[in-house]
Every structure is written in structure tokens, then in C-alpha cells.
Amino acid sequence: MITFEGAGKRHPDGTIAVEGLDLEVPTGRITVLVGPSGCGKTTLLRMVNRMVEPTSGRVLLDGTDVAQLEPAKLRRGIGYVIQQAGLFPHRKVIDNIATVPYLLGWDRKEARARAAELLELVGLAPETAKRYPFQLSGGQQQRVGVARALAADPPVLLMDEPFSAVDPVVRAGLQEELLRLQSELHKTVLFVTHDIEEAVRLGDQVVVLREHGRIAQLADPHTLLTTPADDGVAAFLGRDRGLRGLGLRPASAVALRPVGDGLRYGGWELALDDAGRPIGWIDRTAVSAELHPAAGFRPETDTLRTALDAVVLSPAGVAVALDGDGRATGTASRDAILAALTPTGATAVGGIDANADESSDTNVGTGPDANAGAKADAKTTVSTRKALAADGTGEAGTTDRVGGPEGSDGGR
Ligand SMILES: Nc1ncnc2c1ncn2[C@@H]1O[C@H](COP(=O)(O)OP(=O)(O)OP(=O)(O)O)[C@@H](O)[C@H]1O
Numbered sequence: 001m002i003t004f005e006g007a008g009k010r011h012p013d014g015t016i017a018v019e020g021l022d023l024e025v026p027t028g029r030i031t032v033l034v035g036p037s038g039c040g041k042t043t044l045l046r047m048v049n050r051m052v053e054p055t056s057g058r059v060l061l062d063g064t065d066v067a068q069l070e071p072a073k074l075r076r077g078i079g080y081v082i083q084q085a086g087l088f089p090h091r092k093v094i095d096n097i098a099t100v101p102y103l104l105g106w107d108r109k110e111a112r113a114r115a116a117e118l119l120e121l122v123g124l125a126p127e128t129a130k131r132y133p134f135q136l137s138g139g140q141q142q143r144v145g146v147a148r149a150l151a152a153d154p155p156v157l158l159m160d161e162p163f164s165a166v167d168p169v170v171r172a173g174l175q176e177e178l179l180r181l182q183s184e185l186h187k188t189v190l191f192v193t194h195d196i197e198e199a200v201r202l203g204d205q206v207v208v209l210r211e212h213g214r215i216a217q218l219a220d221p222h223t224l225l226t227t228p229a230d231d232g233v234a235a236f237l238g239r240d241r242g243l244r245g246l247g248l249r250p251a252s253a254v255a256l257r258p259v260g261d262g263l264r265y266g267g268w269e270l271a272l273d274d275a276g277r278p279i280g281w282i283d284r285t286a287v288s289a290e291l292h293p294a295a296g297f298r299p300e301t302d303t304l305r306t307a308l309d310a311v312v313l314s315p316a317g318v319a320v321a322l323d324g325d326g327r328a329t330g331t332a333s334r335d336a337i338l339a340a341l342t343p344t345g346a347t348a349v350g351g352i353d354a355n356a357d358e359s360s361d362t363n364v365g366t367g368p369d370a371n372a373g374a375k376a377d378a379k380t381t382v383s384t385r386k387a388l389a390a391d392g393t394g395e396a397g398t399t400d401r402v403g404g405p406e407g408s409d410g411g412r
């Protein structure tokens with residue numbers, strides 16, 4: 001655990017970077033620091049590995065004041081990843097990754113073997129080993145940066161906007177990769193970003209900072225999105241926070257209407273093939289038997305956001321739940337999806353009114369899982385994200401990065 005106790009940093013020119021910060025960074029979890037440019041995120045991070053010495057208060061690593069630890073030794077136990085990866089340009093990838101093992105005096109062969117192992121762990125091809133950093137894409141360089149930070153298997157990882165220099169698609173891939181790695185490695189991660197989307201995607205807890213490193217809110221992603229501490233935090237989270245909250249919750253919490261209960265919804269009927277896979281929706285009130293695409297979701301791996309998206313795309317206003325073989329297992333109405341968000345099923349988060357639909361086809365509170373939303377605590381949030389990370393097909397896995405307040409990345 002990393003503990004900040006009244007930690008502060010005042011620079012010689014009088015600038016206060018951070019003032020009186022109290023924060024606990026729990027072991028084995030990802031804590032994300034998010035906040036506007038200049039609020040002290042990098043300063044905070046660097047206090048942990050003594051690249052910045054606090055001018056007041058202290059920082060403890062598992063109960064020991066880091067000021068009592070020899071900096072070089074301290075840093076070998078802490079992986080550090082920065083924007084643009086910060087690789088040594090004149091060293092091959094393999095030797096970049098092996099930097100810390102070399103420093104630790106490992107046998108060269110042993111260090112390179114470890115580096116090769118890490119190359120694979122971060123999803124890079126073995127041939128990458130003998131290239132130089134300039135021969136890699138930005139995303140590949142970031143992966144090398146992560147591998148280098150992990151080389152000596154440090155329990156703590158400090159990551160300062162590690163993915164902000166790459167395009168949104170590559171960035172989403174790197175985020176998935178980090179979650180996958182974390183599900184295996186359980187590092188104590190302190191991760192800095194400008195991007196609130198990234199923060200809620202990665203963080204077990206998210207710390208929203210204001211000027212001078214003051215904590216505006218510390219919460220798990222779901223609580224943050226649904227219950228911002230004040231208007232300032234709400235503004236920082238942006239207008240889509242309700243929808244983003246849906247992206248954190250597993251679709252498995254939705255009470256489905258079983259296929260056996262019939263496939264008619266108003267004038268629409270769901271057509272299935274012999275194996276039970278949806279073919280499309282048929283408008284029974286129309287003369288033609290034209291098929292309209294049946295948008296579906298997979299309760300086991302998708303989020304409520306995907307389920308709701310399927311409702312919006314469906315002409316019948318109902319999403320089809322699919323099993324791993326693409327067979328329909330049930331249907332979900334908009335209300336059922338929104339009911340899965342809240343224990344009471346009464347009011348959904350983010351200003352979406354769950355009571356607005358009086359459709360007779362809804363199934364709010366009728367299924368055995370009607371209250372499953374109550375279970376969607378931080379734990380299920382983590383497992384959803386892991387599911388997304390493992391699967392990568394969720395809509396959150398690609399380009400839907402909703403812009404949070406973004407500072408300029410230039411020149412830093
Ligand atoms: N060496 C220094 N001397 C004086 N002021 C400094 C120094 N280093 C940082 N600061 C100031 O401390 C404050 C916090 O800086 P820090 O780099 O921690 O911010 P940040 O939150 O990481 O910003 P960004 O998001 O732009 O990276 C800023 O106002 C910055 O100008």
C-alpha cells in the first residue's frame with residue numbers, strides 16, 4: 001500500500017504543486033489519478049519513487065517512509081511508465097526491457113530471457129526484440145515501456161499518462177492489455193490520466209483532483225459516474241456520464257423475458273431459424289414480410305450499454321439476448337435494462353428516467369434477477385471490465401472514447 005500523509009510539494013520559486021494530500025493507494029489494485037493539467041498528478045506520482053521530495057508530510061510504502069529508502073534501490077522496486085514510453089533510442093528493444101535486470105546485476109542471458117518473456121506478455125512478436133525503438137509504432141513503444149517497467153517484477157507500478165500519445169483505437173487496445181495483465185499480476189498501480197473515460201475504465205478507484213492536488217472525489221468508477229461529489233466533478237465527468245456508467249455494468253444483471261413466453265412485441269415478431277438464432281424482426285402490420293435486423297447482446301460478456309444500444313437499434317424496441325452460439329435466450333426491454341442499474345429499479349442513473357415507458361411488454365422486476373443490479377458493486381465492475389478485456393468485442397473496446405476534459409499533450 002502507498003500512503004500519502006499530508007504530502008505537499010512547494011517549489012523553490014514558491015509554486016505550490018501539491019498541498020496536504022492524504023491518500024491511500026491499496027495493494028494489488030489500480031488507482032487512477034485524473035484531473036486538469038497542472039493539478040499536481042505527476043508531482044504526486046514522482047513523490048512515490050523520490051523523483052520529487054515532498055516539502056511537507058510524507059509518503060509511505062507498506063508503512064515505511066520512502067525518505068528512509070535509498071532512491072536507486074527504491075526505484076528498482078517500482079516500475080515507472082511515462083508518455084512516449086521514454087525508451088533508450090540507442091538500445092534494442094530487448095535491452096530496453098532488460099534495463100532493470102541488468103542494473104540488478106542479473107546474468108545477461110537470464111536478463112534477456114526474462115525480457116523475451118515480457119515481450120510476449122505485453123503482446124509483441126518475438127522479432128520485435130532486436131529492433132530499435134524508432135522502428136516501432138507508438139503503441140508498440142508503449143508496450144515495450146510497460147514490459148520494461150515489469151521486468152524486475154516490481155510490486156508497484158507508476159504510470160504517467162502512458163497511453164495518451166497514441167490514437168484512440170490503439171489506446172483502447174493498450175487499456176485492455178493492462179487490465180488483462182493486472183488480472184494476472186495484481187500490481188499496486190498508480191495511474192495518471194487526463195481522460196475520464198480511461199479513468200473509469202481502468203480504475204478500481206478513481207481520484208479526481210483539483211488544483212494543488214486537492215481531492216475533489218475519491219470513488220469507484222460507478223459511484224463517481226452516478227454520484228459526483230459536486231457540480232465541479234459533474235462538469236469534469238462530462239454530459240455522457242450516465243451512459244458511461246452503463247458501460248461499467250454487466251448485462252448479465254438484466255432480467256430477461258424467456259423466448260418461450262412468445263416472440264411478439266406489439267406489431268413486431270422475432271423470427272428464429274431452426275437452431276434458435278434470430279433471423280430478424282417482422283412487422284406483422286405491414287403487407288410485406290421484410291426482415292429487419294435483430295440487434296442482440298451477450299449477457300455473459302457485454303455491458304448494459306451494449307444491451308441498451310441493441311434496444312435502440314431494434315425496430316421492436318427490444319434487445320435479443322444471445323448465448324455463445326448466437327441462439328436467442330430471451331429478450332430485454334429498455335426498462336429491464338435500466339432496472340438492472342439500480343437496486344430498486346425505480347430511477348436509473350444519469351438522468352435517464354426508467355419510468356417513462358408504459359409498454360406492456362416490459363419485464364421490470366418480474367424475473368428472478370430483477371434485483372441483480374444491487375449486486376453490481378465494485379467487484380462486478382471489475383469482472384465486467386475483465387470480461388471486456390478478455391473478449392475485446394464490447395463496444396467499449398474500440399473507438400467510443402467520449403472526450404473528457406483533455407489537456408494539451410504537447411511539449412510535456
Ligand atoms: N520544477 C518546478 N518548479 C516550479 N513549478 C513546478 C515545477 N514542476 C512542476 N511545477 C508546477 O507544479 C504544478 C503541478 O505540476 P505537475 O507536473 O504535477 O502537474 P500535472 O497534473 O502532472 O499536469 P499535466 O496534466 O499537465 O501533466 C504545476 O503548476 C507546475 O507548473
Ligand SMILES: [Mg+2]
Nearest residue numbers: 041042043160
Ligand atoms: Mg503530468
